[in-house]
Amino acid sequence: xxxxxxxxxxxxxxxxxxxxxxxxxxxxxxxxxxxxxxxxxxxxxxxxxxxxxxxxxxxxxxxxxxxxxxxxxxxxxxxxxxxxxxxxxxxxxxxxxxxxxxxxxxxxxxxxxxxxxxxxxxxxxxxxxxxxxxxxxxxxxxxxxxxxxxxxxxxxxxxxxxxxxxxxxxxxxxxxxxxxxxxxxxxxxxxxxxxxxxxxxxxxxxxxxxxxxxxxxxxxxxxxxxxxxxxxxxxxxxxxxxxxxxxxxxxxxxxxxxxxxxxxxxxxxxxxxxxxxxxxxxxxxxxxxxxxxxxxxxxxxxxxxxxxxxxxxxxxxxxxxxxxxxxxxxxxxxxxxxxxxxxxxxxxxxxxxxxxxxxxxxxxxxxxxxxxxxxxxxxxx
Amino acid sequence: xxxxxxxxxxxxxxxxxxxxxxxxxxxxxxxxxxxxxxxxxxxxxxxxxxxxxxxxxxxxxxxxxxxxxxxxxxxxxxxxxxxxxxxxxxxxxxxxxxxxxxxxxxxxxxxxxxxxxxxxxxxxxxxxxxxxxxxxxxxxxxxxxxxxxxxxxxxxxxxxxxxxxxxxxxxxxxxxxxxxxxxxxxxxxxxxxxxxxxxxxxxxxxxxxxxxxxxxxxxxxxxxxxxxxxxxxxxxxxxxxxxxxxxxx
Numbered sequence: 001x002x003x004x005x006x007x008x009x010x011x012x013x014x015x016x017x018x019x020x021x022x023x024x025x026x027x028x029x030x031x032x033x034x035x036x037x038x039x040x041x042x043x044x045x046x047x048x049x050x051x052x053x054x055x056x057x058x059x060x061x062x063x064x065x066x067x068x069x070x071x072x073x074x075x076x077x078x079x080x081x082x083x084x085x086x087x088x089x090x091x092x093x094x095x096x097x098x099x100x101x102x103x104x105x106x107x108x109x110x111x112x113x114x115x116x117x118x119x120x121x122x123x124x125x126x127x128x129x130x131x132x133x134x135x136x137x138x139x140x141x142x143x144x145x146x147x148x149x150x151x152x153x154x155x156x157x158x159x160x161x162x163x164x165x166x167x168x169x170x171x172x173x174x175x176x177x178x179x180x181x182x183x184x185x186x187x188x189x190x191x192x193x194x195x196x197x198x199x200x201x202x203x204x205x206x207x208x209x210x211x212x213x214x215x216x217x218x219x220x221x222x223x224x225x226x227x228x229x230x231x232x233x234x235x236x237x238x239x240x241x242x243x244x245x246x247x248x249x250x251x252x253x254x255x256x257x258x259x260x261x262x263x264x265x266x267x268x269x270x271x272x273x274x275x276x277x278x279x280x281x282x283x284x285x286x287x288x289x290x291x292x293x294x295x296x297x298x299x300x301x302x303x304x305x306x307x308x309x310x311x312x313x314x315x316x317x318x319x320x321x322x323x324x325x326x327x328x329x330x331x332x333x334x335x336x337x338x339x340x341x342x343x344x345x346x347x348x349x350x351x352x353x354x355x356x357x358x359x360x361x362x363x364x365x366x367x368x369x370x371x372x373x374x375x376x377x378x379x380x381x
Numbered sequence: 382x383x384x385x386x387x388x389x390x391x392x393x394x395x396x397x398x399x400x401x402x403x404x405x406x407x408x409x410x411x412x413x414x415x416x417x418x419x420x421x422x423x424x425x426x427x428x429x430x431x432x433x434x435x436x437x438x439x440x441x442x443x444x445x446x447x448x449x450x451x452x453x454x455x456x457x458x459x460x461x462x463x464x465x466x467x468x469x470x471x472x473x474x475x476x477x478x479x480x481x482x483x484x485x486x487x488x489x490x491x492x493x494x495x496x497x498x499x500x501x502x503x504x505x506x507x508x509x510x511x512x513x514x515x516x517x518x519x520x521x522x523x524x525x526x527x528x529x530x531x532x533x534x535x536x537x538x539x540x541x542x543x544x545x546x547x548x549x550x551x552x553x554x555x556x557x558x559x560x561x562x563x564x565x566x567x568x569x570x571x572x573x574x575x576x577x578x579x580x581x582x583x584x585x586x587x588x589x590x591x592x593x594x595x596x597x598x599x600x601x602x603x604x605x606x607x608x609x610x611x612x613x614x615x616x617x618x619x620x621x622x623x624x625x626x627x628x629x630x
Contacts, residue, residue: 009451013458013572016415020566051569064570075569 006302011074014055014065018078021050026082034207034353037200039087041123041165047091048120052079056095057102061114069309073250073302080254083350085357086206088251093162096244097124097170100185100236104228109187113168125166127157127188127214128237134159135370137172137237138180142216144173146223151175151186153194153219159364163212164200166190171214172233180234185227194219205356242315244365245322246305252325252361253297259329259336259354260290267339283339290332297325316378319371326362333358382529382551384427384436385491387482388420388456390449391502400603407502407601416452419497421459422557425564426527427495428460435529436493438462442485444478446470450580457575458567464580465489469592471585477592479511484588486516491552493534498523498556509556519549523558 007015025046026039033039047053056072057063065071079088094117101110116122130140142155153173160169169188176182188195198213228236264287267278277283304321307314333355337344344351362368392398392407393415399408416424430436441456443449444467453464467481486494499506513520521527521536525544528535529551538545539558549555567575585592613619623630 009454010572010576012451013455013567013575014569016455017566017569017572024566049568050566051571055569064573 006070006306007074008070011068011071014071015074015078017050018052018075019081021047021052022078022082026084026087030082030084030087030208031348033087034084035347037207038210039090039208043087043091044120044123046120048118053091053094053120054118057098057114057118061102061110062118063114067309069246069305073305076247076250077254080251080258083258083353084208085251085255085360086209089206090162090209092247093126093166094118094124095247096126096240097162097166097168099240099243100170100227101187103239104185104232104236105187106224109224109227113187117168122167123162123165124168124170125160125162126240127160127163127169127171129157129159131156131158131213135367138183138234139178140172140174140183142171142173144175144184144186144221146175149223151221151223151226153186153188153216153221155216157214159201160212160214161209163214164197164210169214170227171216172237175233176231182231183237184230184233185236186221187225187227188216188219188221189225192219192221204359205353206360207353241366242308242313242318245318245371246301246308248361248365249297249301249304249318249321249325252322252329252358253294253301255329255354255358255361256290256294256297256325256332259333259351260287260294262349262351262354263287263290263336263339266343277339286335286339290335293328294332297321297328301325316375319366319374319378322366323362323368323371323375326358326368329358329361382430382436382493383438383440383489383491384430385486385489385494386420386423386427386439386441386456386461387478387494387496387508388424388441388443388452389417389497389500389502390414390443390445390452391417391500394418394501400601404600404602406598414448414451416455417497417500417502419499419501419557419559420452421497421564422559422561423495423497424456424459424461425562426524426555426557428565429562430493430527430529431460440465440489440491442467442482444469444473444481453580454575455567457578457580458572459565460571461578463578466580466582467585467588468582469585471592472594473592474594474596475505475507476511476595477585477590478508479515480590481585481588481592482508482512483515484590486512493529493551494518494554495527496554496556498558509554513554516552516554518552518554519547520554520556521547521549522556524555525558525560527555527561 054063055065055075058066117124133139144151144153167190171186171188173184173186174182175184194217196215201211267283268276270277301321304314304317336351337355340351343349393413396412401408427439439461440463441453441461442465443453450466496509523539524536525539526537532551534549534553536547536555
């Protein structure tokens, strides 16, 4: 029927379910949850029951639609309709924490951890960034020393999404020498001796998400919690980034899309000097530019997703998509607030939140600058 | 017990409909379509009967163009066991729909047929009643509560001024009102499983039904724009206007 669409009938049904989930369980409360800087843990369970958390994971581990990227996109787009990037980031932290376990972890490890997380009973987080550095993954300092049948981990991690209430942490540690060849991934569990979580960090945006610092002081981790071979963690981390960057591109154009929709409505409802503000050419053209950029950001992201679906490894393209879409998000949310005028500065408007939430997207999952370095490398510069 | 549920593809209730410029109908181009909300309630009720162990099989039927299969798939994802699609691009009016459903009932022999009381496109509120008449089955329309007990079904009906409870001998026809239940959404794994459930296709000709429209639509118009209100100076003027102009008190 719609031969030019990337989405099939199943994707649309899944989209409907996610839309209804958001409408029923999230939208009535999201303004409060943003102010409270948290949302009920029950949401994970509800999302697990609806099968939303399992999207993209193997059926054997309780998931479905493995390798169906557009199914994931349809769900992500609808979750973003909650208007809270923070909630989406926290609820979706399994999407960056679990894939390394599913792809590289031992059978016993993934069968123990993944089903609990996919069903929403447990929460999983990914911990890479450290106080001394984020982008420079190869220089991370948290050290894991093997002692008998366990590792002793010392160091700290920061800006960890779902940090305060995760049960499982996929942690990047140094098991070998300097550089990327000495990095491994370890699954560290809540309550492990020597592991503590700092208080929830106060942030510019993403308020509903719990972000925290993690501390490891000779934390004992069983060797069977090693994810993949020792000192081979860097590749796993880099592979994982690809999907995270696609997700961030989606979050970015959806943030822009919602800001555009809000601004379109407001510009037609709001009158100044005797006519709706949308009737002023300056505003009209502004809205046209916003709409154009949002569409391009979205369509290009779809194109990159299609490449990934086809089994390609579009490092350059996904970095470009992320940079383009996050830039569009910042620009469009800024213009949306401008169109709202004073009202856009009020916390009761959605555009105010979108404006604050947009900023993290060009920092998390690899900054704009790191993306550019990756692109430059692909261009053999 | 086998339950047959009829579902209809209509414009999504969130869509603001536009009348075609030539006033022949509503513009359906690029408009999101969905299952009629009353039909969703019918599916939900059937699924609940199955969860209670009362129903053993749920068959869902839809009449309409090829795309109506999407609504059947939705019902299958919600818990129906198999689907029947009566494919036609003709305009299907209430009587034709009832005749087609009668043919399906003859073939399937369900103990209970659940339909939405009306569809939100034409709001006719006729198909369930006509089907009951054609099949010679008892009917419980506008149900707000349904309970099956042995070979009877008790249906609480929402009527003007209160509730009426009727007891029907099975097989029977039930049409759903808004407050019967709150439909669930399909879980994603169930959407995947629904793809493998059987969906059989048939046509009005196969069922031996002539679906030629009996009614002619003369004109479709958008509701008149609401006029602006007026301000009154005081209560006395308000009462005066209500009494003498609006004549409502």
